[in-house]
Amino acid sequence: MILESFRLALQAILRNLLRSFLTVLGIVIGVAAVIAMVTIGQGSSDQVTASVESLGSNVLVLRPGRAMMGPGVSDSAPEFRLADAEALAGLPVVAAAAPVSSTSLTVVYGNSNATTTITGTDTAYLDINSWDVTRGRSFTSAEERAGSAVCLVGETVRQKLFGATDPTGEMIRLKGVACEVVGLLAAKGASSFGMDQDDTVIVPIRMLQRRVTGSTDVANIRVSVAPGVTTDRAIRDIQTLMRERRHVAVGEEDDFSVTDMKEISSMLSGINNVLTGLLSSVAAVSLLVGGIGIMNIMLVSVTERTREIGIRLAVGAETGQVLSQFLIEAMVLSLIGGAIGIALGLLIAFVGAQVMAIPFAPSLGVVALAFVFSALVGVVFGYFPARSAARLDPIEALRHQ
Amino acid sequence: MPPPLIEFRGVSRSYGEGEARVMALDTVDLTIEAGEFVAIMGPSGSGKSTAMNIIGCLDRPTAGHYLFQGADVSNLSRDQRALLRRHYLGFVFQGFNLLARTSALENVELPLIYKGMARTERIAWAEAALEKVGLSGRAGHDPSQLSGGQQQRVAIARALAGDPMVILADEPTGNLDTRRSHEIMELLAQLNRDDGITIVMVTHEEDMATYASRRIDFVDGRIVSDTGARAMEGAA
Numbered sequence: 001m002i003l004e005s006f007r008l009a010l011q012a013i014l015r016n017l018l019r020s021f022l023t024v025l026g027i028v029i030g031v032a033a034v035i036a037m038v039t040i041g042q043g044s045s046d047q048v049t050a051s052v053e054s055l056g057s058n059v060l061v062l063r064p065g066r067a068m069m070g071p072g073v074s075d076s077a078p079e080f081r082l083a084d085a086e087a088l089a090g091l092p093v094v095a096a097a098a099p100v101s102s103t104s105l106t107v108v109y110g111n112s113n114a115t116t117t118i119t120g121t122d123t124a125y126l127d128i129n130s131w132d133v134t135r136g137r138s139f140t141s142a143e144e145r146a147g148s149a150v151c152l153v154g155e156t157v158r159q160k161l162f163g164a165t166d167p168t169g170e171m172i173r174l175k176g177v178a179c180e181v182v183g184l185l186a187a188k189g190a191s192s193f194g195m196d197q198d199d200t201v202i203v204p205i206r207m208l209q210r211r212v213t214g215s216t217d218v219a220n221i222r223v224s225v226a227p228g229v230t231t232d233r234a235i236r237d238i239q240t241l242m243r244e245r246r247h248v249a250v251g252e253e254d255d256f257s258v259t260d261m262k263e264i265s266s267m268l269s270g271i272n273n274v275l276t277g278l279l280s281s282v283a284a285v286s287l288l289v290g291g292i293g294i295m296n297i298m299l300v301s302v303t304e305r306t307r308e309i310g311i312r313l314a315v316g317a318e319t320g321q322v323l324s325q326f327l328i329e330a331m332v333l334s335l336i337g338g339a340i341g342i343a344l345g346l347l348i349a350f351v352g353a354q355v356m357a358i359p360f361a362p363s364l365g366v367v368a369l370a371f372v373f374s375a376l377v378g379v380v381f382g383y384f385p386a387r388s389a390a391r392l393d394p395i396e397a398l399r400h401q
Numbered sequence: 402m403p404p405p406l407i408e409f410r411g412v413s414r415s416y417g418e419g420e421a422r423v424m425a426l427d428t429v430d431l432t433i434e435a436g437e438f439v440a441i442m443g444p445s446g447s448g449k450s451t452a453m454n455i456i457g458c459l460d461r462p463t464a465g466h467y468l469f470q471g472a473d474v475s476n477l478s479r480d481q482r483a484l485l486r487r488h489y490l491g492f493v494f495q496g497f498n499l500l501a502r503t504s505a506l507e508n509v510e511l512p513l514i515y516k517g518m519a520r521t522e523r524i525a526w527a528e529a530a531l532e533k534v535g536l537s538g539r540a541g542h543d544p545s546q547l548s549g550g551q552q553q554r555v556a557i558a559r560a561l562a563g564d565p566m567v568i569l570a571d572e573p574t575g576n577l578d579t580r581r582s583h584e585i586m587e588l589l590a591q592l593n594r595d596d597g598i599t600i601v602m603v604t605h606e607e608d609m610a611t612y613a614s615r616r617i618d619f620v621d622g623r624i625v626s627d628t629g630a631r632a633m634e635g636a637a
Contacts, residue, residue, distance in 0.1 A: 004520070015502045311498050314459065315512035315563065316487020318480045394459045398498060 009329040023297040024337030026290025033283035035345025041276025042361040048269040058225040059261040077255035079217035093234040095226040098125035099218040108173040114160040117200045120208025128224040136168035136183035147206025149179040154198035155187040291377035298385035310397025323390035330382020338374025404471030407433040411465035425451040427622040438593040438600045440610035443619030457569045458482040491560025495572035497552040499544040505555045506540040512563035530558040550581035570602040586612040
């Protein structure tokens, strides 16, 4: 009997396809929005988690200037020097320290060129970031010391400049400096900040300082904490050393900052969760509006179908049967809407994930929830129209034109 | 001697309150035996439709008693009356009242759905009913594809499908031309004669009333003439 009711409801829905479509449109949009938001949110959360994990051991970043200052805000704190990185590397709590400076430049190879980030650093940088060279080799210590014109290219740069050809051994020009590509970096994808990490060329920092920027400044120093050492302890030791090196008087604030990358990442995923929650609740409101849409159309449908209800009552339909007919119809409608919405939402999330270069992370739980919720919307918002249908007076209903 | 099929004992039906109170039916006594073909006539506002609605259990008397097969049904609940309609009564209306965009077969199936009949059995019954009204070739047609006469036949098939004791026809020929009207009346007369189905018909056309074995005239909520059992004996 239940199966029969669903079959009849489906029949009634198909009988007026356009009206049915318009009825479920709200639910479709609502469910699609919720599914897309949650799936994309989950994907970017996963991305943040993955990038935290890709940092490998605990990574700290030192920047000159006080903490809580945005980039570009100078408080005249002295820049780091290469010797600072060397001194940090000598600390027992530090596994590796890499000086980092970067600039944006147009790189030329043959007829093609690309504007990218030139990162000056050393091989410790690759270890700290667990970044592999997939083809060719990394820098030698001789090249690093000498500031030789050698470079490693990221996957994005390789695609832009070299296309299908093997970049190793080729010469590229950075601001008039001919530079030999000695290695190709493994593809790393977007960072948790949404930046394409593969859009870079890495050169020995001395090469960058001498031949490109002409400055001995080191913008920041990346440090990986030695195994078995707590991050807090490492930060304390680093602060002591740097205060000494930078002659910060006792009682004065640090004129540099040490940032724990994991902290930033967890903060980012926190923001991400809040945003996902916010967008999802907006989407949920649209689901509610969709439900009201169903109620609206079902009410119109009851008026429009007054005569039909009259006929059904005349041939012996009980109040409860008319009620359940309309209720099941509303439920089937919203379930169909829910199913279409889920499919559409997943499609949007899939395309979105491709565009934003984040993993596509559909969650069965959310899909199930959306499905149950849309059925619930059908029951809740279908009840009122169904009740008004069931309570019609058969004589009046039959007379209705 | 079994109790009469339909019996009104002082049935009244009034609308409104106080000064505005209108008596649509005024203490009517009426007895219809099983197997009769009754035509109810009268000008509009005479109470004939009200009587019909009460017989059809679509409405309840405000006073008096309505006995169906000897059982007092005047105070049944809405759903109990629905069950009564489902199992004993069939309706034919002036405006056909078929479901739009629904095939003739599905229309005829409608009462059977509420009887809880399984689909295959339902289709068999509905097809048999359509055959009885001479429309077996039109089962898949929508009402919009059928002529008025054919639509009324589908409506009669629907009334028949539920295997009723009584068919209540409210101006069944009101929307039809003369030729179709006579065809429909022939069909109703045949159902009454061959299947023993009691037929109660409201009409204002004298021609149509002649098919009935008994004629009851209403004026101002009262029965003013009733040809009674004599005509019935004549028919038998």
